Amino acid sequence: MIEVEVEVDGADVSVPEGASLLSAVRAADAELPALCSDDRLSPAGSCRTCLVRAEGQIVAACVTPAVAGARVETGTDELRQLRRDAVELIASALPPRALSADNPSELARVCRSLGISAETAQGGGGRGGDHTHPYVHLDRDLCIACGRCVRMCSDVQGTFALTLTGRGGDTVVAPGTGGPWAESDCVACGGCVDTCPTGAITEPGPGRGLTSAHRPAATRTTCGYCGVGCALDVITSDAEVTAVLPARDGPVNQGHACVKGRFAHGYLTSSERLTRPLLRRHGRLESVGWDEALGHVARGLREAADTGGPDTVAAISSARATNEENYLVQKFMRVVIGTNNVDNCSRLCHSPSAAGLTASFGLSGGTDSFDDVERSDCLLVVGANPVEAHPVVGARLLRRVLRGAKLVVADPRAVGLALHADVHLRPRPGTNVALFHGLAHVLLAEGLTDEEFLRERATGLPELVELLDDYPPDRVADVTGVPAADLVAAARLYGRAGRPAIVYGLGVTEHLHGTDGVRSLANLAILRGAVGSDRGHGVNPLRGQNNVQGASDMGALPDLLPGYGKVTDPAVRSRAEAVWGVQVPERPGMRIPDMFAAARAGELRALWVIGEDVCATDPDANRVAEALDACPLVVCNELFLSETARHADVVLPVASWLEKDGTFVNFDRRFQRVRPAVPPPGEARSDFDVVRALAALMGADLDCSAPADALAECGRVAPVFAGLSHERLDREGAVPWPCPDPGRPGQAKLYAERFATPDGRAHLASAPYLPPGETPDDDYPLVLVTGRRWAHYNSGSMTRRGGNLALDPVDFLDLHPDDAARYGVRDGAQVGVESRHGRARLIARISEQTATGQAFCSFHFPASGVNRLTSDHADTVTSCPEYKVTAVRVTVG
Numbered sequence: 106m107i108e109v110e111v112e113v114d115g116a117d118v119s120v121p122e123g124a125s126l127l128s129a130v131r132a133a134d135a136e137l138p139a140l141c142s143d144d145r146l147s148p149a150g151s152c153r154t155c156l157v158r159a160e161g162q163i164v165a166a167c168v169t170p171a172v173a174g175a176r177v178e179t180g181t182d183e184l185r186q187l188r189r190d191a192v193e194l195i196a197s198a199l200p201p202r203a204l205s206a207d208n209p210s211e212l213a214r215v216c217r218s219l220g221i222s223a224e225t226a227q228g229g230g231g232r233g234g235d236h237t238h239p240y241v242h243l244d245r246d247l248c249i250a251c252g253r254c255v256r257m258c259s260d261v262q263g264t265f266a267l268t269l270t271g272r273g274g275d276t277v278v279a280p281g282t283g284g285p286w287a288e289s290d291c292v293a294c295g296g297c298v299d300t301c302p303t304g305a306i307t308e309p310g311p312g313r314g315l316t317s318a319h320r321p322a323a324t325r326t327t328c329g330y331c332g333v334g335c336a337l338d339v340i341t342s343d344a345e346v347t348a349v350l351p352a353r354d355g356p357v358n359q360g361h362a363c364v365k366g367r368f369a370h371g372y373l374t375s376s377e378r379l380t381r382p383l384l385r386r387h388g389r390l391e392s393v394g395w396d397e398a399l400g401h402v403a404r405g406l407r408e409a410a411d412t413g414g415p416d417t418v419a420a421i422s423s424a425r426a427t428n429e430e431n432y433l434v435q436k437f438m439r440v441v442i443g444t445n446n447v448d449n450c451s452r453l454c455h456s457p458s459a460a461g462l463t464a465s466f467g468l469s470g471g472t473d474s475f476d477d478v479e480r481s482d483c484l485l486v487v488g489a490n491p492v493e494a495h496p497v498v499g500a501r502l503l504r505r506v507l508r509g510a511k512l513v514v515a516d517p518r519a520v521g522l523a524l525h526a527d528v529h530l531r532p533r534p535g536t537n538v539a540l541f542h543g544l545a546h547v548l549l550a551e552g553l554t555d556e557e558f559l560r561e562r563a564t565g566l567p568e569l570v571e572l573l574d575d576y577p578p579d580r581v582a583d584v585t586g587v588p589a590a591d592l593v594a595a596a597r598l599y600g601r602a603g604r605p606a607i608v609y610g611l612g613v614t615e616h617l618h619g620t621d622g623v624r625s626l627a628n629l630a631i632l633r634g635a636v637g638s639d640r641g642h643g644v645n646p647l648r649g650q651n652n653v654q655g656a657s658d659m660g661a662l663p664d665l666l667p668g669y670g671k672v673t674d675p676a677v678r679s680r681a682e683a684v685w686g687v688q689v690p691e692r693p694g695m696r697i698p699d700m701f702a703a704a705r706a707g708e709l710r711a712l713w714v715i716g717e718d719v720c721a722t723d724p725d726a727n728r729v730a731e732a733l734d735a736c737p738l739v740v741c742n743e744l745f746l747s748e749t750a751r752h753a754d755v756v757l758p759v760a761s762w763l764e765k766d767g768t769f770v771n772f773d774r775r776f777q778r779v780r781p782a783v784p785p786p787g788e789a790r791s792d793f794d795v796v797r798a799l800a801a802l803m804g805a806d807l808d809c810s811a812p813a814d815a816l817a818e819c820g821r822v823a824p825v826f827a828g829l830s831h832e833r834l835d836r837e838g839a840v841p842w843p844c845p846d847p848g849r850p851g852q853a854k855l856y857a858e859r860f861a862t863p864d865g866r867a868h869l870a871s872a873p874y875l876p877p878g879e880t881p882d883d884d885y886p887l888v889l890v891t892g893r894r895w896a897h898y899n900s901g902s903m904t905r906r907g908g909n910l911a912l913d914p915v916d917f918l919d920l921h922p923d924d925a926a927r928y929g930v931r932d933g934a935q936v937g938v939e940s941r942h943g944r945a946r947l948i949a950r951i952s953e954q955t956a957t958g959q960a961f962c963s964f965h966f967p968a969s970g971v972n973r974l975t976s977d978h979a980d981t982v983t984s985c986p987e988y989k990v991t992a993v994r995v996t997v998g
Contacts, residue, residue, distance in 0.1 A: 109173040114180055120171050127155055127166040135179045138192055138215040141251040142167040143300045144353070145261055145360050152251055153191045154215075156184055163187070189219045196221060198274060200230040200246050203303060209314035211302035212249070232277060237287035239908030240308060240368045241298060243278070247305035250276035254297035254306055261361055263492075263503035266290040267297060278305065292895055293364035293912060294496065299351065308368070312340065312348030324782040325352060327769050328366040329425065329762025330898050332648030333357055333497050334771025335366050336838070339763060339782035346370050346763065346783055356839040357475060357771060363496035364909060365898055370763060371907025373783065377745050379758035380787025390746075390756060395788060395798075402713075402755050403802040405738040409710035410442055415690070417709055419446035419700045422661035423716030423742075423792070424650035427767025427779055429812035430792040431652070431659040432667060432819045434715060437796050438694075440687050441805040445663050445672055445694030449656040450717050452697045453724075456983035457614040458646040459657060459669075461623025465631070465644075465868055467861025469669055470654065470774040472636050472643030473606065474841065474853035475501070478773075481642045483511040483602030485595075487626060488537065488612020488989075492521030493895035495610075495647050495772075502608070511602065513595045515540060516612060517890060518919075518961060519954050528595040531956055532585040534888050535877030535990040538618055541625035542874060543581030544596045546573045548632050553600025555634025562860070563631050565869030572871045584874065605635050606642035611649060611892065615989045617878040620982035624870035631867045637856030648772035650899065651762065655770035658826070658842070659819060663694030668823025684821050696984045697723070698977070701732035711738040715792055716759070720748035721900040721967035724975035724986040725942050742792055745902050748967050759792050760785035761903070767793070767812040768834060773853075775839040776829055877990040878978025881958065885940060885992035887924065889960045889974060892988075897965035904965070916966040918947035919955045920995070928995050937996040938962075943973030949995075960993065 107122040113133035120129045125148060130137045141152040150168035157166045158178040166177075178184065196204060196216055204213050204223040216225070232245035250269055255278060258267045266289050268281045278297075280289030297306045299316045307313045323338035336355030340348040349370055351362035372378070382398030383390040409417050422434045431449065438447040451459065459469035466472060478484075479501055491499035499521060506512045506525050514526040515537075523529045532540045548554050549570065559566050578589035599605050607630055613622045627636075627644050635641020648654050660667035666689070670677030678689045695703060697719075703709040705728070712733070723729045733739050733752035741753035750756045764785040768776050785791070790798075793812055800807045809815040813831040820827040828844035828851065844851035859865040881888055896913035897904040904910070918936060930936055932951040937944060938960075947962055947969055955961050964971045978987040 109171055111171045111173070112176045114178060124171045125167055126157060126159060126164070126169045126171050126175070126177055129171045129177060130157065130166055130179055136218065137166060137179055138188060138219070139167050140192070140195065140212060140215070140249065140302045141253060143253050143257065146253065146256045146300070147260060149252060149256070152195065154188055154195070156187050156191070158184060189221065192216060192219055193221050193225055195249050196225050197227055199226045199228045199249070199303070201226045203247050208304060210304040211316070235286045236309070237285040238291065238293070239911045240293045240295070240364070241286060241291065242307050242309050243286060244305050244307070245277045247303045248277045249303055249305070250278070251302060253300040253302065254278050257296040257300045260504070261500060262292070262294045262296050263500045263507070264290055264292055264294075266292070287911070292496065293368060295351070295362055295364075295367040308348060310347075311342060316350070323350070324780050325778070326763065326780045326782060327651075327777040329651045329769070329779075330365040330369070331495050332650055332653060332772040333495050334651070334769060334775055334777055335362055335497055336777065337362065337366055341782055344783050346373060354838070356775065358497045361497050361500060364896055364912070365904060369904045369907050369909050372744070372903040373761060373763060375745070375906040377906065378786050378789070379743060379745060379756065380789055381758060382788070383756040385754045395790075398755055398757060399799055399802055402740050403799060406442065406711050407803060409738060413710050415443035416446060416694070418442050418444055418711045419695055419709055420713040421697055421700070421715060421717055421719065422447060422449040422656055424450050424653035424656045425716040425762065426652065426656065426792050427765060427812065428652065428655040428659050428770060428776070428819070429767040429809075429815035430796065431656045431661045432815045433793060433796045433807060433809060435660045435667070436685065436807060437800055439689055440685050440807070441800050441803055443690060445690050445692065446700065447661050447694060448663050448697045448700070449653070449661040450650065450722075451653045451657045452984060453722065453986055454611055454649045455614055455646055455653060456985045457619035457623050457980050460620045460983050461627060462644065462646070463669070465624055465627040465870065466636065466856060468843070468855060469657065470842070470855075471645035471772065472855045473645055473773070475645070475773045477642045477854055478606045478608060478645055479505050481505070481510060481602070481604045481606035483513070483598055483605040485513045485515070485599050485605060485607045485629070486522055487515040487607065487609040489608060489610025489647050490516065490518070490521040490892065491608070491610070491647055494649065494893040496895065498647065511598045513598055517956055517959060527598060528591055530587045530591055530595055532587050534890055534959065535616060536585040536874070537613055537616065537622040538625045538872065539576065539581050539584040539874035540587060540592075541622070541629060542573055542576035543578055543585070543592050544599070545569070545625070545628050545632060546576045546581070547578065547593050547596035548600045548629065549573060551597070551600065553596070554632045555640065558634030558638065559632065562637070563867045563869055564864065565871060568871040569628065569869045572873065599629065600633060604641050605633060607644045608647060609644070610647045612989060614980070614985055615987060617978050617980060617987045617990070618872070618875050619980040619985050621870070621872040624872060628869050631869055636867065637860065643855075646772065649893075652769040654772060654774065655768070658770055660823075663696055666822065667819050668825045670823065681822050684818060698979060698984050701729055704732040704736040707735065709736055711740070712736050713740045714749055714753070715742040718747040718749045718900040718902060718967070720752065721972060722964060724972055724988060725977045726970070726972040727943050728977065742795060747900065747902055757795055758787065758789040759795060760789055765791045765793070768816060768831070770842070774841045776834055776842065777839045778831065778834045878987050879941075879976055879990055879992045881992045885994050887958060887960050887993050887995065889938070889940070889962065889991040889993040890989050891962055891964050891971060891975065894963045894965060897963065899965070900967055901965035915948050916963060916969040916971065917950040918995070919950050919952060919961040921953060921955050921957045921959070922951050923957045924960070925949065925951045929997055930995060934997060937998070938974060938993050939996065940974040940976070940991050940993045942976055943970065945970035945974050960995070
């Protein structure tokens with residue numbers, strides 16, 4: 106980064122080239138009001154409160170570039186008076202409460218610093234407000250029309266939900282749709298609240314008036330919702346959360362957040378939180394003490410292992426748990442029980458990513474940092490709707506597109522980024538492999554490949570060339586429904602880009618042939634030489650849950666130890682055995698679907714489910730419930746009495762992400778700290794403490810007395826993490842893996858020198874297209890796709906216990922108008938949805954977002970029964986369920 110030196114009030118400061126004089130003044134720690142300015146926004150220069158003298162002229166510092174050698178004055182009496190006059194004029198139009206002593210707004214603080222009294226505010230008010238939204242309240246009388254909220258909504262969030270209306274002194278912010286705020290396009294990211302300098306837009310309740318620029322002491326932690334890994338500052342009072350604010354220096358979110366991380370913390374104090382253990386007696390769950398609950402679990406696990414052997418016990422660990430908790434769970438199963446029967450929910454979402462990326466490149470994570478992805482000149486976004494499922498990433502990608510990057514979206518639905526795409530490919534669900542082969546065919550046919558890269562750093566080209574002969578655009582069009590011209594146009598955009606990047610989501614992985622889909626998609630980056638080089642930014646999965654990457658990194662998998670070493674590899678086992686002091690089982694354990702099948706067959710005697718509502722989120726939910734009911738001992742760690750907990754024999758109340766200590770790994774492999782902001786309610790404990798206590802009851806010492814010890818021990822088992830520690834993360838903020846050396850940075854961009862495959866090369870895959878597990882027919886004529894909505898998260902156990910429920914109150918079934926007319930469905934009508942596996946009830950929502958012959962719904966409302974519909978078809982390599990293709994029919998009434 107090139108820097109320039111500027112003199113501010115006689116002191117030399119350095120700022121990045123292109124920075125403003127306002128940045129230079131702040132670098133010099135000089136106080137300067139700037140009521141229309143926010144570091145996250147482009148400058149406006151409208152309020153005239155940041156006046157300085159530069160090279161003899163009085164200028165607005167926020168819109169004046171810092172030029173090398175410039176001399177800036179801020180402290181003369183003339184400048185102070187000019188700034189005071191500008192602020193005083195703004196304040197005079199506001200009502201007295203704008204400058205009251207208890208007002209924490211930026212304007213009120215500026216007035217106090219300039220000696221402007223509260224009596225200056227003489228405005229009469231009377232313009233009213235809007236309190237219709239659960240998280241955003243508007244007081245029009247405090248609006249100074251600075252436009253910061255409008256620019257935040259457009260420039261940072263990319264929603265364009267706000268505008269300024271009126272003229273002159275009557276100008277005020279308003280929703281662009283013209284109606285109440287709650288009915289607008291607002292997605293409640295909180296950016297407008299965070300940037301408002303006057304308190305015109307605030308968060309209701311105890312967080313009122315707090316912004317990311319001016320806040321009391323806070324606890325820095327990492328968001329526990331999606332896999333983006335936003336850094337958040339948690340404000341508390343009397344052991345309760347009053348506000349959660351995006352960290353301005355957050356490495357991924359950069360001062361931004363979404364409705365979930367910013368506002369959805371009401372579940373913490375829900376009356377439904379579990380605060381004492383529950384034990385089933387005579388068919389009913391009854392409250393008991395921890396000693397009795399854990400004693401029952403310890404006896405049950407020991408009896409199961411003694412009677413049927415260690416492999417009759419299994420555990421499902423959690424993406425909601427920290428790395429240290431996942432590490433301890435898998436260690437408990439292998440050391441205390443003596444089995445590899447441990448898995449986590451990545452089995453249900455991104456296990457094909459781990460398998461596919463490992464086969465193609467050698468490691469199971471994305472190939473590049475998101476910062477690199479954001480610098481690409483062509484984005485290929487496949488099977489993902491980050492605007493809703495990963496809103497902060499979606500906003501950053503949209504900003505990149507609005508600044509000129511080309512965008513190709515492959516998604517059956519016309520949502521999110523697809524609305525801004527240069528080319529939108531809408532393949533039939535289940536035809537991804539054919540689509541990717543069609544794109545690869547065009548790259549080869551038109552000479553858009555990197556021959557040197559393929560010759561020196563890749564293998565498998567002859568086999569792929571032979572396969573691709575069968576995938577010309579016309580044939581691919583027949584299979585996928587994507588017009589041949591669109592396919593060619595998309596391939597050319599990606600193939601001709603200087604620095605293309607691929608970003609994908611669950612629309613690639615959750616298929617019968619999900620691993621083939623990942624590998625076929627990776628082929629495109631290999632053909633272009635766009636991975637492990639400066640000619641592109643690789644292949645990057647958007648992880649769905651906060652720590653789904655970390656749960657697998659820590660070895661909560663039946664066939665892999667921490668760091669992805671195979672349990673069948675004697676060298677890998679011996680390294681773990683040297684640390685743990687016991688022999689590690691060499692036979693891979695059961696995957697989640699295998700656990701349920703074994704329970705139904707009477708072969709699984711104990712199942713410990715940690716933080717996953719498998720009855721709501723796993724496929725073919727009726728069969729999952731049957732498995733739990735058949736298993737003699739089911740233990741569940743939970744925040745609430747979930748659908749799964751209702752089938753459990755013991756329910757243990759545990760801490761949420763805002764109440765625990767440890768680390769998460771986000772979607773681009775960054776380790777970040779998680780810190781407790783408030784204590785868990787009642788007698789609830791962290792999963793870490795629960796595992797340790799249970800091990801002690803069973804006569805074992807897991808050696809890790811604190812989460813920091815667990816991460817340190819993990820580094821000894823898995824050298825890829827050896828350079829990581831809580832102390833380092835406290836100091837540096839975020840560190841990506843691989844990180845084998847505590848004295849060197851982690852590796853954000855992979856494969857610059859060689860791939861991590863045995864031969865050091867990238868491996869092209871030549872898997873043919875095969876049809877999905879289900880196809881529509883006369884009885885079940887529609888294809889149902891399931892996914893996420895913007896306001897909720899997974900089974901909704903946290904987001905449905907707060908204001909998010911007001912934003913998205915029911916589970917909708919999205920239908921195309923033609924299908925709605927065909928089946929006599931009215932918008933807003935209750936409909937039955939039937940598959941070959943079960944039945945659900947939803948509310949119809951009719952739009953052209955969904956293509957004809959298809960339907961879409963989320964799985965955030967377990968009572969709707971959506972996952973009773975989904976099948977037990979699963980990826981042939983990893984057993985990841987085929988959530989994206991279920992044949993259904995719709996009935997009215």
